[in-house]
Amino acid sequence: MIERLALIGLGLIGGSLSLALKKQGLVGEVVGYSRQLQTRLRAFELGLIDRPVDSVAEAVRGADVVFIATPVQAMASVFAELAPVLAPNALITDGGSVKGNVVAAARAALSSVQFGQFVPGHPIAGTERSGPDAAFATLFVDHRVILTPTSANTSAVIERAVALWQAVGAQVEQMPVQHHDHVLAATSHLPHLAAFGLVSALSRLEERYEVFRYAAGGFRDFSRIASSDPQMWRDICVANRDELLPMLDHYLDELQLLRRLIDAGDSVGVERVFADAKAVRDVLYRPALTETAYQAE
Ligand code: NAP
Numbered sequence: 001m002i003e004r005l006a007l008i009g010l011g012l013i014g015g016s017l018s019l020a021l022k023k024q025g026l027v028g029e030v031v032g033y034s035r036q037l038q039t040r041l042r043a044f045e046l047g048l049i050d051r052p053v054d055s056v057a058e059a060v061r062g063a064d065v066v067f068i069a070t071p072v073q074a075m076a077s078v079f080a081e082l083a084p085v086l087a088p089n090a091l092i093t094d095g096g097s098v099k100g101n102v103v104a105a106a107r108a109a110l111s112s113v114q115f116g117q118f119v120p121g122h123p124i125a126g127t128e129r130s131g132p133d134a135a136f137a138t139l140f141v142d143h144r145v146i147l148t149p150t151s152a153n154t155s156a157v158i159e160r161a162v163a164l165w166q167a168v169g170a171q172v173e174q175m176p177v178q179h180h181d182h183v184l185a186a187t188s189h190l191p192h193l194a195a196f197g198l199v200s201a202l203s204r205l206e207e208r209y210e211v212f213r214y215a216a217g218g219f220r221d222f223s224r225i226a227s228s229d230p231q232m233w234r235d236i237c238v239a240n241r242d243e244l245l246p247m248l249d250h251y252l253d254e255l256q257l258l259r260r261l262i263d264a265g266d267s268v269g270v271e272r273v274f275a276d277a278k279a280v281r282d283v284l285y286r287p288a289l290t291e292t293a294y295q296a297e
Helices: 012-023 037-045 056-060 072-085 100-109 112-116 155-167 177-203 208-213 217-227 230-239 241-263 267-284 287-295
Strands: 002-008 027-033 065-068 091-094 121-123 144-147 171-174
Touching: 002 012, 002 056, 002 072, 012 027, 012 155, 027 037, 027 056, 056 072, 065 072, 072 100, 072 230, 091 155, 100 177, 100 230, 121 155, 144 155, 155 171, 177 208, 177 217, 177 230, 177 241, 230 241, 241 267
Parallel strands: 002 027, 002 065, 065 091, 144 171
Antiparallel strands: 121 144
16 A cells, blocks of 8 residues: 555556556555646546646655656656655656666665665556556556666565556566666667658658558558657667667668568568568467557557
8 A cells, every 4th residue: 555656757657557556546645746737737637646746856755655657868857856855765666668777867866775765667568649648547457567676676675666566467577677678679669760760761752642641551550659759769769779779780680681682583582581570470479469469568
């Protein structure tokens, strides 16, 4: 049971965690802060928070759990603002999609004791929608949440973060920070980059209107995640560039290989690449798994 939850960032992830905890009757009061007044008021109107406040410090003062769900590059200033008012036994956790830069920001802004109160996390659940209106209570049910505890965390504080996510139906796993950023660069950050890049490239064609008029289901499937929030994905790509760029180069090598095979009219070679890819994807997304996989960003 959480007496007071401080929610910093009132969009899809923060709002959904609050709704899920409220639905389970696990939280007394949710005090919320986000950058814009209109977002705070909308979150209040939708019942995501019980009390909107005008600063990070006001939200965090007296809270026993602090959840940070802003874009990742905004988290450094959030840690700096919360440090002077954080209660000694409060748990801090976050939902940021990159962990290396968030952990570095926390280490820089918090005292060593406070840094031990911070258990970094990342829910592997989401949609391409954002803002308070996108939040829903069942977002995390049967989805993975990856925690990346640091050496400053005690097993007791890690257990509190695990219990928080399990209470909203998530399956909790743990992995080292750098490993998280490496794996997520491949499975999430690169696909978003590819989707944004494809739609951007086509939109710059002179014949773009005709191209988009004839875009069919395949284009819709592939490009869906290019409707995701640009600020959030800008932050993720820049924050995780050390892991993302080698992954992008690897992908570009594959596209270059396909380009060479097609240029040479090498039907056998092209088919071999496609057949290998199809075999992998067919195993990954057997029909029964499709719906879950589709939702897991
Ligand atoms: P979102 O719906 O866009 O919500 C972000 C919230 O952060 C908004 O309430 C925004 O408020 C607030 N915010 C932005 N800059 C801020 C600042 N400087 N100080 C305080 N508040 C600020 O985004 P989201 O999808 O919930 O994502 C939140 C976090 O979860 C991100 O770190 C993201 O990487 C991670 N995540 C996202 C997904 C996904 O699929 N969407 C999945 C897993 C993890 P204003 O409107 O007032 O600016």
